[in-house]
Amino acid sequence: MIYFRGCLSREKLKEIPQATEKLLEIANINYKILENEGCCGSVLLRTGFVEDALEVMQETYQDVKGEKVLVSCAGCYMTFKEDYPELLGKKVDVIHTSHLFWELLKKGKIEASQITEPVTYHDPCHLGRHMGEYETPRQVISSYAKILEMDSNRENSRCCGAGGGVRSAFPDLSCEIARLRLDDAVNTGAKRLVTCCPFCIHNLKTAQNSFRIREDFQDDDMDILDLSQFLLLGLNKEVEP
Amino acid sequence: MNESSLKIMNKSFNILDKRRAALLQDERTINLKERVKKIRTNAVDHLFCLVEKAQENLQNNGIEVVLAKDANEACEAIYQLVKDEDIIAKSKSNTAGEIQLTEYLESKDVKVLETDLGDRIVQFDESHPTHPIGPACHLNMEKIAEIVSRKLQKDVQAEPRAILDSVKKDIMEKISHIKVGITGANAVAAEDGSLLMVHNEGNISLLTMMDTHIILVGIDKIVPTLEDAVSVVKLETIYATGKTVPAYMNVVSSPSKTADIEQILLKDMYGAKRVILILLDNGRTKAHEENKECLWCIGCGACIVNCPVYTTLGPEFGYLRHLGGRGIVLSKYIDNDEVCFDSGLYKCTLCGQCTNECPVEIPTNKMFEELRGKSVKKGLYTQEHLKIKNTIKKSRSPFGKENK
Numbered sequence: 001m002i003y004f005r006g007c008l009s010r011e012k013l014k015e016i017p018q019a020t021e022k023l024l025e026i027a028n029i030n031y032k033i034l035e036n037e038g039c040c041g042s043v044l045l046r047t048g049f050v051e052d053a054l055e056v057m058q059e060t061y062q063d064v065k066g067e068k069v070l071v072s073c074a075g076c077y078m079t080f081k082e083d084y085p086e087l088l089g090k091k092v093d094v095i096h097t098s099h100l101f102w103e104l105l106k107k108g109k110i111e112a113s114q115i116t117e118p119v120t121y122h123d124p125c126h127l128g129r130h131m132g133e134y135e136t137p138r139q140v141i142s143s144y145a146k147i148l149e150m151d152s153n154r155e156n157s158r159c160c161g162a163g164g165g166v167r168s169a170f171p172d173l174s175c176e177i178a179r180l181r182l183d184d185a186v187n188t189g190a191k192r193l194v195t196c197c198p199f200c201i202h203n204l205k206t207a208q209n210s211f212r213i214r215e216d217f218q219d220d221d222m223d224i225l226d227l228s229q230f231l232l233l234g235l236n237k238e239v240e241p
Numbered sequence: 242m243n244e245s246s247l248k249i250m251n252k253s254f255n256i257l258d259k260r261r262a263a264l265l266q267d268e269r270t271i272n273l274k275e276r277v278k279k280i281r282t283n284a285v286d287h288l289f290c291l292v293e294k295a296q297e298n299l300q301n302n303g304i305e306v307v308l309a310k311d312a313n314e315a316c317e318a319i320y321q322l323v324k325d326e327d328i329i330a331k332s333k334s335n336t337a338g339e340i341q342l343t344e345y346l347e348s349k350d351v352k353v354l355e356t357d358l359g360d361r362i363v364q365f366d367e368s369h370p371t372h373p374i375g376p377a378c379h380l381n382m383e384k385i386a387e388i389v390s391r392k393l394q395k396d397v398q399a400e401p402r403a404i405l406d407s408v409k410k411d412i413m414e415k416i417s418h419i420k421v422g423i424t425g426a427n428a429v430a431a432e433d434g435s436l437l438m439v440h441n442e443g444n445i446s447l448l449t450m451m452d453t454h455i456i457l458v459g460i461d462k463i464v465p466t467l468e469d470a471v472s473v474v475k476l477e478t479i480y481a482t483g484k485t486v487p488a489y490m491n492v493v494s495s496p497s498k499t500a501d502i503e504q505i506l507l508k509d510m511y512g513a514k515r516v517i518l519i520l521l522d523n524g525r526t527k528a529h530e531e532n533k534e535c536l537w538c539i540g541c542g543a544c545i546v547n548c549p550v551y552t553t554l555g556p557e558f559g560y561l562r563h564l565g566g567r568g569i570v571l572s573k574y575i576d577n578d579e580v581c582f583d584s585g586l587y588k589c590t591l592c593g594q595c596t597n598e599c600p601v602e603i604p605t606n607k608m609f610e611e612l613r614g615k616s617v618k619k620g621l622y623t624q625e626h627l628k629i630k631n632t633i634k635k636s637r638s639p640f641g642k643e644n645k
Contacts, residue, residue: 007638007639007640008640010638011638011640012640036637037637038637038638039633039637039638039639043629043633043639044630044633045610046591046610046613047587047613047617047622047623047626047629047630048610048612048613048614048615048616048617048622048626049617049622049626049630050614050617052630052633052634055634056633056634056637059637125590125591125592125593125594129592129593129594129597130593152547155597156547156594156597158547158549158594159549159590159592159594161549161590162590163590163591163592164587164589164590164591164592164606164609165587165623165625165626165629166550166587166588166589166590168623168625168626168629169587169588169623169625169626170587170588173550173553173554173588174590176553177549177550177553177590180549180552180553
């Protein structure tokens with residue numbers, strides 16, 4: 001199995017692949033990481049650079065073909081699962097980390113101990129509304145912690161604001177939308193937000209830092225985590241420095 | 242839009258959302274939604290055949306039909322009908338907003354009296370409508386009282402009844418001298434040759450009784466039968482307002498007539514002497530060729546109420562009175578690629594919430610992706626995305642790692 005970390009986790013949010021690899025080790029799963037991991041093509045597809053996307057996708061397909069592919073990013077997941085067959089005519093055997101984690105928990109290969117503080121869960125658009133994966137991440141979390149749902153959840157979940165290239169072209173707009181989503185999270189009373197997409201995490205954290213000074217916003221202590229990081233907490237393990 | 246207007250708009254949207262919530266889960270609504278989805282997709286599939294049929298049957302019923310290929314033709318046709326008037330009365334119409342009819346007529350010295358309360362307030366305020374059914378969603382009572390007081394030059398209290406009474410009195414005084422009423426229509430029944438109009442205030446009833454009643458409607462509003470039309474507007478009402486039916490549904494199939502004297506047909510009893518339909522294309526045929534799903538729209542505005550971008554930017558995310566993402570898609574066909582780009586082609590996060598909210602499930606995010614592909618081919622993209630594209634091509638990563 002290839003663990004395809006995805007650009008944002010690989011280069012910026014390194015705590016996500018660190019936590020994920022630690023979990024893979026604990027569960028004794030054989031995996032490899034590509035030496036020169038490429039781009040899934042999502043960013044190019046969503047911003048209209050279709051021909052460039054196809055080139056990049058062809059290249060990446062050569063790296064992953066015939067293998068099972070594990071991804072941390074909801075964007076990678078949708079692109080491999082939907083766009084590769086549709087645009088390249090090539091199927092990729094892809095699973096999202098949430099799928100793997102749930103399998104491991106179900107089979108008893110890992111065991112998480114109860115975490116008493118409740119968390120809230122944010123549905124990434126690419127995983128939830130676009131791919132219909134609402135329950136698997138929730139099953140992982142619910143097996144050892146209580147979820148406090150936001151008013152808008154599952155198919156009605158409010159977007160974090162990062163998608164469709166908006167974060168790069170219109171950062172203020174993107175940040176403002178993230179603030180609204182953080183507001184939803186704060187309203188649940190949870191102090192921890194778990195999600196399954198590095199882009200969501202990145203954007204929500206940016207908003208958290210930008211708006212920390214605002215009087216009408218008290219989310220300073222909202223801990224924003226990837227599912228892998230939260231699972232590792234449940235296993236009472238930490239990533240060694 | 243400024244922050245306080247946005248706040249008021251979103252507060253209105255939240256109230257609307259809560260009011261609709263239970264009704265949207267009702268089995269009858271779900272059944273109606275399924276029925277209307279079939280009606281709309283089917284009608285759009287057979288659009289041109291329905292346009293022909295509608296034209297024929299409306300004319301047989303005594304309604305004059307003018308086909309307008311673009312905004313200018315529609316405005317000019319209407320101007321020719323009203324050029325001898327000082328002032329005409331109008332109801333709320335997103336299609337009139339699309340062709341900027343009011344601006345056109347007023348530039349030629351024909352004044353336009355908006356008869357919908359919300360529209361009249363927005364007209365006084367010279368701001369942009371923020372919801373297709375509730376145009377003054379972004380103004381609170383104090384602000385409205387201030388606007389109305391200034392315009393009517395009297396002290397109007399910040400109290401809903403006082404505002405209503407003042408605006409109504411002013412409109413009713415003016416309307417008694419007006420001979421032409423312009424309305425939109427929510428649906429057109431091709432086989433029956435009928436026009437269906439929905440309203441809550443009763444203003445459209447007044448306009449249909451004027452000497453001349455002009456109806457402006459996009460060709461996409463045509464459905465086969467009057468029964469279909471009623472289904473469409475019922476669903477629109479549910480999604481737009483959270484009520485199952487509007488106060489009024491007017492069906493107009495002919496000018497006013499009677500045959501009470503020896504079955505001799507006499508025209509001109511109480512209602513309009515002339516009923517004239519302006520059937521507007523304005524890019525819809527082009528939209529039909531490339532993205533016909535955007536023509537399924539029933540005009541309820543559900544797509545913007547929970548749109549993360551619209552609730553953050555307001556009506557600048559959209560095109561004229563076609564608010565939100567679907568309006569931006571339409572702008573490419575009504576106007577052109579540049580206008581589409583400027584209306585917010587790259588401001589959508591592609592989250593798909595609008596499709597989830599839409600009663601006919603218009604796949605707006607899919608259309609956006611496709612339009613962006615076409616836009617890039619024409620050289621219209623953002624500089625930031627170009628930079629990222631080049632970085633990815635060079636280093637297989639948007640962040641530019643050095644591994645190639």
